[in-house]
Amino acid sequence: MTISKKQNGTELEIALEGRLDTTTAPQLEGELKHSIDGVTDLIMDFSKLEYISSAGLRVLLAAQKVMNRQGSMVIRGVNETVMEVFEITGFVDILTIE
Template sequence: MEINKIQDGDSLTIALTGRLDTTTAPRLEAELKSSISGVAELIFDFEKLEYISSAGLRVILSAQKVMNRQGNMVIRNVDENVMDVFEVTGFVDILTIE
C-alpha cells in the first residue's frame, strides 16, 4: 500500500493506493498518529484503494473517533468493492462518504 499525504493548513488529505489489510493497516495507523494532531479536516481519497479488511476498517473507525473530537472526516472516491464492504459492515451509517 502507498500512502500520499497533502497538508493544506489544518486540512490533511491522505490518498491510499493498493490494499488496506492486516499487513498494511499498522503503517496507516502510525502515519495517522504522527499526522493528525491539529488537523480540523481529514480527507481520505480512496480512488486507488482496491481492498479494505477488518484491520483497515478498525484504523478508519479509530480516525473517525479522533476527528469527531477535533473536526470532521470525509472519505472520497470510494471504489465499488470497498463501498460494498462499507455497506455490509454498516460503516456507511457512521462515516461521511462522498
C-alpha cells in the same frame, strides 16, 4: 500499499493506493497517529484503494473517533468493492462518504 499526504494548514488529505489489510493497516495507523494532531479537516482519497479488510476498518474507525472530537473526516472516491464492505459492516452509517 502507498500513502501520500498533502497538508494545507489544518486540512490534511491522505490518498491510499493498493490494499488496506492486516499487513498494511499498521502503516496507515502509524501515519495517522503521527500527523492527525491539530487537523480539523481530514480527507481520505480512496480512488486508488483496491481492497479494505477489517483491520483497515479498525484504523478508519479510530480516525473517525478522533475527528469527531476535533473536526470532520470525509472519504472520497470509494470504489464498488470497498463500498460493499462499508455497507455490509454498517460503516456507511458512521462515515461521511462523498
